[in-house]
Amino acid sequence: MNIFSTFRVAVLALLLNKMRSFLTVLGIIIGVGSVIAMVAIGEGAKAEVQRSFDKMGTNLLVIRSGSAQTGGVRGGAGSQPTLLWTDVDALRKETQYVTKVAPSLRQSVQILGEGKNWTTSAEGTTPEYFDIRAWSFQYGGPFNDQDVTSKAKVAVLGGTVVDNLFGRAEDAVGSSVRINNVPFEVIGVLARKGQTAGGQDADDVVLVPAGTFAAKVQGGLRQYLGGSIYVGAASAEDTRRAQVEIQSLLRARHKLRDDEADDFTVSSMAEVASARQEGTETMTRLLAGIALVSLLVGGIGIMNIMLVSVTERTREIGLRMAIGARPGDILVQFVIEAVVLASVGGLLGVGLGFGVATYLSTEFGWATKIDPKIVALALGSSALVGVGFGLYPAHKASRLDPIQALRYE
Amino acid sequence: MSEPILAATDLVKTYKMEDVEVRALRGVSLAVHPGEFVSVMGTSGSGKSTLMNILGCLDRPTSGSYRLAGREVSQLGRGDLATVRNKVLGFVFQSFNLLARTSALENVELPMVYAGVGGAERRERARHSLEKVGLGKRLDHTPAQLSGGQQQRVAIARAIVNRPKVILADEPTGNLDSRTSIEIMALFQELGRSGITIVLVTHEPDIAEFTSRVVMMRDGKVLSDVTQTPVDARAALANYKEGDV
Incomplete structure (x- = not known):
């Protein structure tokens, strides 16, 4: 069975249950949406900090005089x-x-x-x-x-x-x-x-x-x-x-x-800048981490509905096997279905993320920046979630006994 | 006489259900030659379904040999059995087993999808197959838009589309009224004349009349195996009156 027909079968199967498919991917939509929005906010803050340091002048060193010392009291940088x-x-x-x-x-x-x-x-x-x-x-x-x-x-x-x-x-x-x-x-x-x-x-x-x-x-x-x-x-x-x-x-x-x-100090603005950057980066990572957890939760939702789908379509699986589908064909079909589900969720999530980021920056003036790399990463990981969480239901489907499956009511 | 297309020798099938061993087949031997139209009859529990499952490569015998189209298939793995079912066999079920909300054409294309036939050829062959069963004008109808008889015709079109050597039909008329049943039997007879071997399970003697050989099963064994002159289904249709048969 070629990949294109498998794909078509998967999409058609999902379209038969539009509402259920949508609710299933809601978790992924929210997961990916929050990854995109959170990282956009984090990246925006980072860019903002960078901009303010750029304005100050980059590649800048400041040399200050040393400190005066009078009877053990040191006067601080520049006092002498x-x-x-x-x-x-x-x-x-x-x-x-x-x-x-x-x-x-x-x-x-x-x-x-x-x-x-x-x-x-x-x-x-x-x-x-x-x-x-x-x-x-x-x-x-x-x-x-x-x-x-x-x-x-x-x-x-x-x-x-x-x-x-x-x-x-x-x-x-x-x-x-x-x-x-x-x-x-x-x-x-x-x-x-x-x-x-x-x-x-x-x-x-x-x-x-x-x-x-x-x-x-x-x-x-x-x-x-x-x-x-x-x-x-x-x-x-x-x-x-x-x-x-x-x-x-x-x-x-x-x-x-x-x-x-x-008797002098040389301080670098780059040091200050990088300390600031680290702060915002930690924040970004934290936000992205939370978002990834919600992506995982979305994946569990997909697994759940795929298991339901395998049970519901037991007869169909039996028929497909009877007319020549190998266990591998069934496995691929259900994995692809899960991947399509997750990827569509991912795409909608990217849209949601863009929307939230745009809303925050136009309504509240928050600096946001959408990194294409993060978009690719979010889409990639949602597809991966599809493979990961689709594998078990798909395996279950491929191990069905065709006789039992054909008789299933 | 030519070499049998389907040769089962001493088939034994034993199921373990908890502590009890159920012996569904107790040594069944059956040879079917190309072009034969065989009906397998028997009460429930006679082992006819188990025999059909093994003949259909959906199940493997506990012991015994089964040669299909010259090849020993009794010990093949799941994947190889799937390929045999796809290339050599065609299935027709009592409950049609068509994919819901999917057009007749696409239902018929399905076996070719697993055989790796390209899209254009697939559609062409599926259309041809549907024309053969008299549904050339209903290619885009979904099962819900078709009558029971028409649905079974789609299923038969699906069974013959990969040009199988043998069609296995499990109570194909069980869900149909008597007139439609005869129509379906007429279609099978037509396919038989074109050289396809057909093995059909039924518990209705009236249906078995249309076949050329009746194998009676009881308690996991062949009770009788009788060759007969089949009743012509076309003629039966012409003489058909409501309440008859």
């Missing part, structure tokens, strides 16, 4: 300036894997503009910083290296600052603001990033050239850099190599002996 301005140049020139370097000096400042004031965080840096942090511009543009060396009084405003000082964002560029009472010309407005991965407002910031910041805002640390250094590398792989490279370079430059600890 140990990074030097010359470290910035050295990182740029004496490393292989570092592609971009930018200092970041931060201080809380008061900013005035158009008669309103706002307290925000000012950041002194160099033009490369915009690249490293993946900042883009809504209006205007960044300052240049010339502005850094000439200590030009120009500023780039974040969206939140603009909101609090100006009525309309397009009015900001070209106007004048006062930062700690020093007048600056606004040359650019940053495109919004929203929340940082840490939950802070990334747009509540004013960026000014590092030279200007050191001279006019922060004041006198001379050769020390009163902040951190942001470093960018070409790839995730290079970022790890750069981390090692930076460590040995700075240890050499700071003349640290082998038994002395680093």
Whole structure:
């Protein structure tokens, strides 16, 4: 008996009992549907996290000064300036894997503009910083290296600052603001990033050239850099190599002996990002696990109804055997019937999963992402459930004695 | 005389039912030659059904030999027996045993499905077979849309579609009225004339009259085995009046 006719027989047999077939596969539909929907939610969350880290700038390393220690009290990272301005140049020139370097000096400042004031965080840096942090511009543009060396009084405003000082964002560029009472010309407005991965407002910031910041805002640390250094590398792989490279370079430059600890810290955003990813991945796996259990329950439903079907169709099985069906033919017929049942359930389940995912994202704004691999996996496992749970009833059918089966009432 | 198509020698069949041994066949020998139309008669418990099951390759004898179309089949496995049933035998049952909600054409195609015949040839042969039993205009009817006699004709079309050497009919007229019974017997006689061997189980002497040989069974043995001149079913139909037969 060829596979196509077996298939046809299976489908026809199932169509004879439409309602029962549908109720039987309901378990599979719900199982597959929840696999698809759950994983879509999990993947969506993962993609969301990835996006927020991408916005922050990927392949990013942050070097912070060490801690001050006064009479046994340690001040925490950055409390003791140990990074030097010359470290910035050295990182740029004496490393292989570092592609971009930018200092970041931060201080809380008061900013005035158009008669309103706002307290925000000012950041002194160099033009490369915009690249490293993946900042883009809504209006205007960044300052240049010339502005850094000439200590030009120009500023780039974040969206939140603009909101609090100006009525309309397009009015900001070209106007004048006062930062700690020093007048600056606004040359650019940053495109919004929203929340940082840490939950802070990334747009509540004013960026000014590092030279200007050191001279006019922060004041006198001379050769020390009163902040951190942001470093960018070409790839995730290079970022790890750069981390090692930076460590040995700075240890050499700071003349640290082998038994002395680093007087700086190098932290990688990738580490934070991957920790987050792991969290969401665990969640996804958990959801998928629950969904798979419901798929199994669906399989038991199929086995149940297949057993009923074998009993009901005992005479038919007997007849088929009498006219020449081998036990293997009967086995294949019932297994295929179970597989068709489960696969149709799987297909409907995929539809349900798509529906739920779409509903959640349009109605509630949940991030969802449907992975074709998961769809294939769900369909594959539902077919497998069909084989697995169809095998026993099919075996039972194939072992029937044709004489008994023909006489069965 | 030609070699028998069906040769059973000393068939013994014993069933174990709990502690009791039931000896359904106690040494039955029977040789049927090609083209013969044999009826097996006997009361229930005479062993005629057991004999039919063994002749139909649905069951195996406890001992004894059974040669079908020149091949010893008494010890074949389930799969091989299925193939023999498919290629050499055709079955007709008392209760027709057609697949419900399935067209006559598809019912007749079924044995060829298991023989691995391709779709187009299958349909062609099934149609031809149905025309032969006089149902050429009812190919798409389902069993529910057919009368008992027509259903049995579909079953006969199914039995002959794989060009079997032997047709085994188990009380084929048991569920039919007497006129339809004669019609079915006329059809069997027609098939017999075309060379097919037919073995038929019945408990109605009137039906056995239409066959060329009557084997009477009792207590698991052959009681008598008589060759006769069959009554022509066509003629019987022509003379048929209600209440007759």
